[in-house]
Amino acid sequence: MRIVTVSGIRGSGKTTLVRELIVRFREKGRRAAVIVNEEGEETYAPDFLGTHGVEVFPLRGG
């Protein structure tokens, strides 16, 4: 397992980028999971998670 951290202010495109990286690595047969500490404008839709076999773990607080 490799941890890849994507930091940035709200609206900088973190979720958009992570979703794209998940798709690109999935095409190479690599599995991913996500820990999210913020609910941004972008989300991980259930059909996206199902299609790409991804689990998302929310982390609440600061």
Next chain:
Amino acid sequence: MGCSLATSLVTEVKKIRRTLNPDFLFIEPSELVISEEMRQATRMALRDVNFSNGPFITLVDGPGFQDLWKERQPLLLGQIAGADVVALSKSDLLSPGRMEAIMDTIQGYCHGIYRLSVHTGSGVEDLVKAIERS
């Protein structure tokens, strides 16, 4: 990043490593967290489980940069300075002149900057390669 949040993160990382053990675990921290705090938190998890730690990527919002730099410079610098990879997001919305001005402003604080646009796909493959090289 507070102690309780760091502890929760460590617990979550260990649980995921011991159960799912995916090839990649992406972490999207709160916007107020700086890169060094993330390094410290993930290092704590390394005491209990084994994984590869990094790269630490920081996204800099291209279109909003001017205002952010004026109002939240310490936060931006904390995220940029400790990152392995810095990427200028939404770069397709920037004129060449604005892009160069942003690069000139922040390049002294990091090793290099990727020009990224997930919308057009520009720079995404470079980031994929940067992750694979880590």
